[in-house]
Amino acid sequence: MMTSTKAALSHFVRFAPRSGSAPASAPSAAYAAYLRSLKRRALSIQLWQIGLVAALLVVWEVAPRAGWINPMLTSYPSAIARTFTRMLQDGSLTTHTLVTLSETVVGFVGGMLLGTFCAVVLWWSSYVYRVLDPFIVVLNAIPKIALVPIFYIWLGDIASIYAMAIAISVFVTILMLYTGFQAVDEDKIKLVRLFGASRLKVLTKVVLPGSVPTMIAALKVNVGLALVGVVVGEFQAAKAGLGYLITYGSQIFQMNLVMTAIVVLAVISSLLFIGIQALESTVLRRHGGVGGGN
Amino acid sequence: MDHELRKRGTSGLEVACDPFGLMARPSAIMECHMNVQPQLVLEHVSMVFRSEDLNFTALAPIDFEVPAGKFVSLIGPSGCGKSTIFNITAGLQPPTTGRVMIDGEDATGTIGQVGYMLQKDLLLPWRTVLDNVALGMEIRGVPMAEARERALPLLQRYGLGGFEKRYPSALSGGMRQRAALLRTLLIDVDVILLDEPFGALDAQTKSQMQEWLLQLFRDFGRTVIFVTHDVEEAIFLSDDIYVMASRPGRIIDKMSIDLPRPRERSVVSSPRFVAMKQYCLDLLRTAAGQPPQAAAA
Numbered sequence: 001m002m003t004s005t006k007a008a009l010s011h012f013v014r015f016a017p018r019s020g021s022a023p024a025s026a027p028s029a030a031y032a033a034y035l036r037s038l039k040r041r042a043l044s045i046q047l048w049q050i051g052l053v054a055a056l057l058v059v060w061e062v063a064p065r066a067g068w069i070n071p072m073l074t075s076y077p078s079a080i081a082r083t084f085t086r087m088l089q090d091g092s093l094t095t096h097t098l099v100t101l102s103e104t105v106v107g108f109v110g111g112m113l114l115g116t117f118c119a120v121v122l123w124w125s126s127y128v129y130r131v132l133d134p135f136i137v138v139l140n141a142i143p144k145i146a147l148v149p150i151f152y153i154w155l156g157d158i159a160s161i162y163a164m165a166i167a168i169s170v171f172v173t174i175l176m177l178y179t180g181f182q183a184v185d186e187d188k189i190k191l192v193r194l195f196g197a198s199r200l201k202v203l204t205k206v207v208l209p210g211s212v213p214t215m216i217a218a219l220k221v222n223v224g225l226a227l228v229g230v231v232v233g234e235f236q237a238a239k240a241g242l243g244y245l246i247t248y249g250s251q252i253f254q255m256n257l258v259m260t261a262i263v264v265l266a267v268i269s270s271l272l273f274i275g276i277q278a279l280e281s282t283v284l285r286r287h288g289g290v291g292g293g294n
Numbered sequence: 295m296d297h298e299l300r301k302r303g304t305s306g307l308e309v310a311c312d313p314f315g316l317m318a319r320p321s322a323i324m325e326c327h328m329n330v331q332p333q334l335v336l337e338h339v340s341m342v343f344r345s346e347d348l349n350f351t352a353l354a355p356i357d358f359e360v361p362a363g364k365f366v367s368l369i370g371p372s373g374c375g376k377s378t379i380f381n382i383t384a385g386l387q388p389p390t391t392g393r394v395m396i397d398g399e400d401a402t403g404t405i406g407q408v409g410y411m412l413q414k415d416l417l418l419p420w421r422t423v424l425d426n427v428a429l430g431m432e433i434r435g436v437p438m439a440e441a442r443e444r445a446l447p448l449l450q451r452y453g454l455g456g457f458e459k460r461y462p463s464a465l466s467g468g469m470r471q472r473a474a475l476l477r478t479l480l481i482d483v484d485v486i487l488l489d490e491p492f493g494a495l496d497a498q499t500k501s502q503m504q505e506w507l508l509q510l511f512r513d514f515g516r517t518v519i520f521v522t523h524d525v526e527e528a529i530f531l532s533d534d535i536y537v538m539a540s541r542p543g544r545i546i547d548k549m550s551i552d553l554p555r556p557r558e559r560s561v562v563s564s565p566r567f568v569a570m571k572q573y574c575l576d577l578l579r580t581a582a583g584q585p586p587q588a589a590a591a
Binding site: 185187190194196201 | 418
C-alpha cells in the first residue's frame with residue numbers, strides 16, 4: 001500500500017528540488033518492484049516449459065508400460081534412450097547423422113548459391129525477369145516433393161537427394177532475394193550511380209551488401225526446407241541417413257529406431273537454426289542496428 | 295593531402311552590379327560575369343513531362359551560370375524545379391531543351407561530372423564511417439587503401455575523428471551529414487550540388503553545420519550549388535542566390551550577396567543582411583500570390 005502511494009506521488013514530485021537523502025541514481029521502489037515482476041514472469045515461463053517436457057516424458061513412459069497404449073506403436077523414452085546409446089556406441093548413429101547433415105548443408109548452401117545467382121540474373125535484366133516470371137511462380141508453387149521419384153529415376157540414389165534439397169529451396173530463394181534486391185533503397189543506388197558506378201558496381205557495392213538481411217532470412221527458411229528435401233529424398237532412395245533410418249525402422253516395426261532418428265532430426269534442425277540466428281545477430285548488428293541498442 | 299585542398303582564387307571581377315540585387319534580372323546580372331570563365335552553364339534548359347493528354351512543364355527554359363569557386367543557392371517553393379535542375383545538371387535526366395556546359399564542354403546527360411549530395415545522408419550501414427567517406431573515390435577507381443589514406447586525415451580534421459572505425463548508426467544527425475558531405479567532396483570534381491543537406495537538422499546543429507560548410511568551402515575551393523528553403527541560410531552561405539517560382543518552375547530573380555567573407559554568425563543581424571532577407575522573402579511571397587509582408591505591416 002505504502003509503495004503504491006509513493007509510486008503515484010513520484011509523478012508529481014519528480015521535478016521538485018531534492019530534499020530527501022535518496023541519491024539521484026538509485027531506482028525508485030516502484031521501478032525495483034517492476035523489475036522483480038519481470039524477472040518472476042520470465043522464470044515462471046521457463047518453469048512451465050520444463051514442466052511440459054517433463055510431463056510429456058512421464059506420460060509417454062508410463063502409458064505404454066502400464067498397458068494403456070500399445071508400446072509397439074509409440075515406444076517410450078527409456079527404450080529410445082537405450083537404442084540411442086547403443087547406436088551411438090556402435091557408431092551407426094553418427095554415420096547416419098553425418099550423412100543427413102552433410103546432405104542438408106550441401107542442399108541449402110547449393111540452393112542459396114544457385115538462387116542468389118538466378119536472382120542476380122533477374123535483377124540484371126528486367127527483360128529476362130519479365131520472360132521468366134510466370135515460370136518461376138509456377139515452379140515455386142509445385143510441391144517439390146512430388147518430384148522425388150523423377151529425380152530418383154533421372155539422377156540415381158545419391159544425386160537425387162542433393163537435387164531434392166536444392167530444388168526445394170532454390171525457388172523460394174530466388175523469389176525472396178529478387179524481392180529483396182528490388183527493395184534496396186533507390187536513393188542508395190542513385191548515390192553510387194552519381195559517382196559513376198557501373199551496373200556491376202551498383203550490384204556489388206549496394207544491392208548485394210544491402211540484401212544481406214534478406215539473404216539471412218532466406219537462409220533461415222532454407223535450412224528447414226533443405227532438411228525436408230533431404231529426409232524425403234532419403235525415404236525414396238538412400239542406403240544411409242536419418243530418413244533411411246525412419247523408413248527402415250517403420251518397415252521392421254522398430255519404433256525405437258524411428259523415434260531416435262526423429263529426435264536427432266529435431267536436434268539437428270534446432271542447432272542449424274540457432275547457428276543461423278547467431279550469424280544473423282552478428283551480421284545485422286551492422287545493418288542499421290537491427291536488434292542492437294543505438 | 296594538399297592536392298585535395300585545392301584553393302581557387304576568387305577573382306574580384308564580379309563586382310556586384312547592385313549590392314542588394316534589388317533590381318537585378320538574371321540576364322542583366324550575367325553581364326557582370328562576362329570576363330570570368332563560368333564553370334557551369336545551363337543554356338536554355340527546360341523540362342516538360344509529357345503524358346497522353348497534358349504536358350506538365352516542370353521547368354520553363356532557364357539560363358543559369360556559375361563562375362568557378364562561387365557558392366550559389368537556389369531558393370524557392372516546393373515544385374519550383376530545383377530538384378529537376380539538379381538531376382539535369384548531374385546527368386540523371388536529359389533536359390527537354392537546352393544543354394549543360396561544364397568548363398566549356400557539353401556535359402548534357404553525362405553522369406559523374408559533378409558531385410551531388412542528395413537530401414538524405416545515405417550512409418551505407420554495413421560500411422564503417424571511413425569506408426563510407428571513401429566510397430565515392432573507390433567507385434571512381436581509386437584503390438581502397440589509397441582512398442582510406444586520403445579520407446582519414448579529413449575525418450580527423452573535419453570533426454569525425456575517433457569515429458573512423460564506427461558504423462553510421464553510432465553517428466548523430468549532424469555527423470552523418472558531415473560524413474556524407476566529405477564523401478561528396480573527396481571525389482575529384484569541381485562542381486558540387488547540395489540538395490537541402492541541412493533540412494532535417496535541428497536549428498542549433500544546422501547553424502553549426504553552416505559554419506562548418508563555409509570552412510569546407512574555403513578549404514576546398516569548389517564551386518557549390520546549394521538548394522534550400524531557408525532564406526537566412528541561403529544569404530549566410532552564398533555569393534549569389536537564384537530565387538525561383540513554381541508552375542512553371544522558373545528563375546524570377548538573382549540576388550548578389552556581397553557580404554565579406556569569412557562571415558561571422560553575427561552578420562545575420564546586420565541591417566544589410568536583414569534588408570536582403572526581407573527582400574527575398576517578399577519576392578517569394580509575391581511569387582506565391584501573397585502580398586509582401588512590408589505592405590501588410
